[in-house]
Amino acid sequence: MERAAFLARLGRPRPGPALPDLAELPQAQTELLPGEDRGARFIRELEAVAGTVERAAPERVAAAVAAALALHDARSVAVADDLGPHRDGVVAALGAAGLDVATYADAATDRERLGALDATVTGCLAGVAATGSIVTSASAGRAAALVAPVHVCVLRREQLLGGLQELLRALPRLGGGSLVALQSGPSRSADIEKHLILGVHGPRVAHVVLVDGPPPAAGA
Secondary structure, three states, rough: OOOOHHHHHHHOOOOOOOOOOOOOOOOOOOOOOOOOOOOHHHHHHHHHHOOEEEOOHHHHOOOOHHHHHHHOOOEEEEEOOOOOHHHHHHHHHHHHHHOEEEEHHHHHOOOOHHHOOOOOEEOOOOEEOOOOOOEEEHOOOOOOOOOOOEEEEEEEHHHHHHHHHHHHHHHHHHOOOOOOOOOOOOEEEOOOOOOOEEOOOOOEEEEEEEOOOOOOOOOO
């Protein structure tokens, strides 16, 4: 084939296969079953991977966070800025309990203090019910959900999405930027003999406070 004919052939449009119909996607384990309750599925999936969940009314969130940290003997705690309407109440409750409380943004600038943290408390972008995952981003700090042995996450019920398809469609409006991570339970690793160890590359305790109901009014 002559060079000119070869190049002309390369330049011709060659349409690929048609895109799938996204309106009718097959049922998968990463999606909810028809009529399935999001909260119940989230709890079941997270507990299956050694995470823990506690439901709390909005006015009980701060007490639930403080109780979870006390259960794991956490003393030095960093609180992220993405807790929304619950942040001030959580900080006050932890201070009243005698914990050493810092903002995560401040702790992140001090390597020694960061390494000494017992726990972090964060919010999240969303939760995925079908996989028991929380979705985190740099809005809480790049390592806020990963750096301490205990991670407590506050997840509001309206943030709970059904499955991965819904999450992928929602990401543009969630505003997570280029750093988005799905975390399902504590960090884990296993050797060739399948001995599972928790907390190898991240928290050994992953506790979610699932908030049922609207957030408290400003100043409440």
